Amino acid sequence: MNILVLPGDGIGPEVCYEAVETLRQLCEARGVPFETQEDHAGGSAIDAYGDPMPDSVIEKAKAADAVLLGAVGGPKWDDLTGAMRPESGLLKIRKELSVFANLRPVAVPETLAAASPLRPEAIAGTDLLVVRELTGGIYFGEPRERSGEAGAEVAYNTMRYSTEEIERVARVAFTWARRRGGRLCSVDKANVLVVSQLWRDVVTKLHAEEFSDVELSHMYVDNAAMQLVIRPSQFDVILTGNLFGDILSDAAATLGGSLGLLPSASLGGSVGLFEPVHGSAPDIAGQGLANPIAMLLSSAMMLDELEQPELATALRAGVQSALDAGLRTADLHREGQTTKAGTKELSQHVREAALKALG
Ligand code: NAD
Ligand code: IPM
Ligand code: MN
Numbered sequence: 001m002n003i004l005v006l007p008g009d010g011i012g013p014e015v016c017y018e019a020v021e022t023l024r025q026l027c028e029a030r031g032v033p034f035e036t037q038e039d040h041a042g043g044s045a046i047d048a049y050g051d052p053m054p055d056s057v058i059e060k061a062k063a064a065d066a067v068l069l070g071a072v073g074g075p076k077w078d079d080l081t082g083a084m085r086p087e088s089g090l091l092k093i094r095k096e097l098s099v100f101a102n103l104r105p106v107a108v109p110e111t112l113a114a115a116s117p118l119r120p121e122a123i124a125g126t127d128l129l130v131v132r133e134l135t136g137g138i139y140f141g142e143p144r145e146r147s148g149e150a151g152a153e154v155a156y157n158t159m160r161y162s163t164e165e166i167e168r169v170a171r172v173a174f175t176w177a178r179r180r181g182g183r184l185c186s187v188d189k190a191n192v193l194v195v196s197q198l199w200r201d202v203v204t205k206l207h208a209e210e211f212s213d214v215e216l217s218h219m220y221v222d223n224a225a226m227q228l229v230i231r232p233s234q235f236d237v238i239l240t241g242n243l244f245g246d247i248l249s250d251a252a253a254t255l256g257g258s259l260g261l262l263p264s265a266s267l268g269g270s271v272g273l274f275e276p277v278h279g280s281a282p283d284i285a286g287q288g289l290a291n292p293i294a295m296l297l298s299s300a301m302m303l304d305e306l307e308q309p310e311l312a313t314a315l316r317a318g319v320q321s322a323l324d325a326g327l328r329t330a331d332l333h334r335e336g337q338t339t340k341a342g343t344k345e346l347s348q349h350v351r352e353a354a355l356k357a358l359g
Helices: 012-030 043-049 055-063 086-096 110-115 163-179 194-210 221-230 242-256 293-305 309-324 343-358
Strands: 002-008 035-038 066-071 101-107 127-133 145-147 154-156 183-188 215-220 237-240 265-267 272-274
Touching (some): 002 012, 002 043, 012 066, 012 293, 012 309, 012 343, 055 086, 066 086, 066 293, 101 163, 101 242, 110 309, 127 163, 127 242, 163 183, 163 194, 183 221, 183 242, 194 215, 221 237, 221 242, 265 293, 272 293, 293 309, 309 343
Parallel strands (some): 002 035, 002 066, 066 272, 127 237, 183 215, 183 237
Antiparallel strands (some): 101 127, 101 265, 265 272
């Protein structure tokens, strides 16, 4: 395994360090060769290279077996615009690696039901997967522009999807639905947007032609936002575009009580990108408070993708063990009910339990 590690900014380096250490120990225990290279991304790359994602980093990424990314961005770089923003660096590496399908699984284990903002009976049984289109839509659409005199400026972006872009991500989502509960809900805004009308037509056609064994439904995004917080257990796989997926997945992430829990895998090209859904959390950076679970579970998704299911299962068992033991970082801790742990302490428990699970 040859992994490019891009810790990035804020809490990115803190959670990345724990993930790499965990991967190293698991690989060592099974004699799996494990090598890492580390480089800058986002704000840290702006500071080091004057570019949030230099081509040299893209080259390293393309030569690796997988890329592990912490998070990018922060107040220090908030005045930058356009391609110089840390977030643009993230968009660039997604585009360059052609990782058009972003998988964001949300399962709320029994142990976290109490931390959910929803009532226990509303959260029970939640186990869904958001498949977010990641390299198209309004994030990348042209034309886009901001122009005009100060005080009378105009700006616009373009939400654009081609049939091919919709079809390839829909195929990934249908395939996952087949492997899971057999149900796919495609989320759009077809009552208003012509781009969503095409989206719906393409998904419907693909369903009829190749996936009629999967139960397909369509939902408008405003309703989907509401349904996610009323009865999330109704969903199996949610397929949606780049912008809607960004918003819905943050909402879905907090069903378990914290954004610090949700992992992701970005796939579709020859090298996968594995990153937590959360950002650089500038408000808690550098204090050892970050929840490492999203990053650790992103690493487990990487292990699955690199055909190390035994290591992935052990890592997930390690996370579950920490939760079962009542360990919680500050985002999830409840006085008198759970045991407060820092990033390091929780990660250490995960590692020990994962190694034990490996036997
Ligand atoms: P954020 O996800 O960084 O933080 C939102 C809230 O959740 C904060 O209160 C934060 O403390 C908390 N939180 C997030 N992750 C946590 C964790 N692992 N443990 C405990 N608490 C956690 O979102 P934001 O504040 O809107 O954005 C901050 C910066 O991160 C911005 O520059 C934004 O563009 C960037 N961002 C980057 C990514 C990424 O790199 N993939 C994703 C989202 C946001
Ligand atoms: C995410 C983030 C990114 C996105 C930003 C930082 C570019 O919010 O991964 O969810 O919008 O895709
Ligand atoms: Mn987001």
